[in-house]
Amino acid sequence: MKKEIAITAYKCKNCGKIHYPYHDRCLACKGRDFEMVKPQGDVRLLTFTRIYNLPWGFDQRYLTIGIAEFENGVRAMGQINVDESVPLETGMTMKPSWEPVRVQAGENVYGLKFTPIA
Amino acid sequence: MRDVAIIGAGMIPFGRRDEDTLMDMLAYASLKALDDAGLGDKSVDAVYVGNMGGGMLQRQTAIASSLVDRLSLIPAAAETVENGPASGGSAVKNGLLAVASGYYDYVLVVGGEKMREVTGWRATDFVATMTHPQAEYPYGITLPGMAGMFTRLYMEKYGVTREHLLAVSLKNQEMGALNPYAHVEMALDREGIFDSPHAIVNNPTVADPLHLYDLCPVSDGAAALVLCPLEIAKKLVKPPVLIAGFGQATDTQTLQERDDPTDLKAVTLAAQKAFEMAKLKPGDIHVAELHDAFTILEIAESEHVGFFKKGEGGKAAAAGKTRLGGQIPINVSGGLKARGHPVGATGVAQVVDIVFQLRHELPKNRQVKNAENGLTVNFGGFGNNVLAFVLRRVQP
Numbered sequence: 001m002k003k004e005i006a007i008t009a010y011k012c013k014n015c016g017k018i019h020y021p022y023h024d025r026c027l028a029c030k031g032r033d034f035e036m037v038k039p040q041g042d043v044r045l046l047t048f049t050r051i052y053n054l055p056w057g058f059d060q061r062y063l064t065i066g067i068a069e070f071e072n073g074v075r076a077m078g079q080i081n082v083d084e085s086v087p088l089e090t091g092m093t094m095k096p097s098w099e100p101v102r103v104q105a106g107e108n109v110y111g112l113k114f115t116p117i118a
Numbered sequence: 119m120r121d122v123a124i125i126g127a128g129m130i131p132f133g134r135r136d137e138d139t140l141m142d143m144l145a146y147a148s149l150k151a152l153d154d155a156g157l158g159d160k161s162v163d164a165v166y167v168g169n170m171g172g173g174m175l176q177r178q179t180a181i182a183s184s185l186v187d188r189l190s191l192i193p194a195a196a197e198t199v200e201n202g203p204a205s206g207g208s209a210v211k212n213g214l215l216a217v218a219s220g221y222y223d224y225v226l227v228v229g230g231e232k233m234r235e236v237t238g239w240r241a242t243d244f245v246a247t248m249t250h251p252q253a254e255y256p257y258g259i260t261l262p263g264m265a266g267m268f269t270r271l272y273m274e275k276y277g278v279t280r281e282h283l284l285a286v287s288l289k290n291q292e293m294g295a296l297n298p299y300a301h302v303e304m305a306l307d308r309e310g311i312f313d314s315p316h317a318i319v320n321n322p323t324v325a326d327p328l329h330l331y332d333l334c335p336v337s338d339g340a341a342a343l344v345l346c347p348l349e350i351a352k353k354l355v356k357p358p359v360l361i362a363g364f365g366q367a368t369d370t371q372t373l374q375e376r377d378d379p380t381d382l383k384a385v386t387l388a389a390q391k392a393f394e395m396a397k398l399k400p401g402d403i404h405v406a407e408l409h410d411a412f413t414i415l416e417i418a419e420s421e422h423v424g425f426f427k428k429g430e431g432g433k434a435a436a437a438g439k440t441r442l443g444g445q446i447p448i449n450v451s452g453g454l455k456a457r458g459h460p461v462g463a464t465g466v467a468q469v470v471d472i473v474f475q476l477r478h479e480l481p482k483n484r485q486v487k488n489a490e491n492g493l494t495v496n497f498g499g500f501g502n503n504v505l506a507f508v509l510r511r512v513q514p
Binding site: 019020021027046047048049050051052053054055056057058063065066067075076077078079090101102109111112 | 237238239240242243246250252253254256257258259260262263266267268270271274322323324325326327328370372373374375379
């Protein structure tokens with residue numbers, strides 16, 4: 001079953017700056033009141049890398065990771081669902097999803113994944 | 119505030135030191151610095167130890183308390199300073215402020231890390247624990263991965279090329295081959311890591327677009343300094359080196375929250391503060407140790423501290439302007455790239471290397487002629503906590 005994207009961003013009620021992850025005070029104006037914002041729409045890939053020397057906890061050959069921006073301005077990191085043969089470019093539009101990104105203590109840890117739109 | 123001088127500097131060879139414990143390395147470097155200072159059996163008032171991973175990698179905490187016991191420096195005050203890969207720089211800062219305030223006269227500053235005790239898999243995870251615990255770490259991001267994403271942005275915005283990165287790599291490996299303290303004492307051949315069809319085997323991709331020889335090695339090592347007020351230092355045997363300027367600045371933890379992720383604001387601010395305190399400009403610096411954990415960082419930092427305009431650092435490296443004898447020699451020690459990067463040791467080791475330069479005691483093939491002023495930049499996280507020091511040779 002498709003899972004809803006479970007990250008929440010925070011829009012400063014004073015200046016409108018969008019934050020993800022959470023901050024207790026706005027990075028721009030130091031305001032303390034935020035409106036919770038769900039990321040919306042597809043994402044635009046801002047940058048990415050393919051990592052071949054993985055950290056403990058990842059028993060696979062490589063991981064492709066990127067930072068992307070949702071249509072409502074929320075920026076977040078996620079894993080990219082592509083194999084090595086698929087060329088990537090910054091600026092590509094991708095479909096976000098909420099899927100297992102690693103396994104810890106035998107349990108799936110969910111997070112953002114981005115899939116290029118064919 | 120009193121002027122503070124460095125009167126002792128010491129370092130042990132970086133590398134894989136299976137025979138030594140973390141405490142062995144800290145003790146050996148400390149003794150070298152204490153002997154260099156010529157303090158004999160005189161004790162110090164305080165000890166600051168920069169270390170990031172003792173608790174995780176060695177299951178050892180309260181490291182500074184253990185070190186004063188090991189070195190018979192009791193009852194000196196002792197503290198461990200943990201600030202990620204900037205732990206060493208933060209330890210130097212704590213020593214500086216303690217002496218400058220007038221509270222202590224003699225302070226020992228040590229930085230050390232033992233990273234080769236665990237597998238590369240574990241060491242990579244250990245370093246990645248400095249990333250954001252919810253927004254970054256779960257995805258498997260590594261510090262080379264952060265650098266890979268930064269490099270892609272820098273290439274797109276400023277036209278940095280793999281040739282520019284290669285120039286940094288070749289230069290630092292060449293200098294590391296001359297440095298007896300370096301982890302990788304091996305000059306590289308351009309053909310073997312870049313031009314040849316087999317280069318991808320020798321120099322594989324680690325975090326696209328970065329390759330193996332764009333990265334520093336994972337190292338064991340330690341370095342140490344002895345600080346005291348300048349007025350006392352002038353009466354000692356070796357030429358003192360003044361800590362003329364210091365600056366520290368922070369930035370957002372995640373790259374994605376920076377308005378321009380290619381702008382290393384903390385580097386710029388830390389360097390500006392250090393230059394302002396020293397009453398010097400970037401053009402007054404004769405030698406610099408920049409935090410080249412990745413080749414792109416040497417290029418980016420050389421621009422952010424003001425040696426070159428934005429977008430010119432890569433071209434300057436390729437043109438030889440950052441080599442020994444060039445406009446501004448950078449990482450003559452081999453830098454993190456070749457000397458190695460035992461994370462807690464690095465910020466101290468950079469200062470030790472500049473002290474060697476400013477005392478004019480290195481062999482000709484490594485000495486910057488008539489160097490009077492030096493700069494160090496110690497880069498924590500991915501640029502979210504940066505320390506800069508301006509050091510000045512004190513004329514006898």
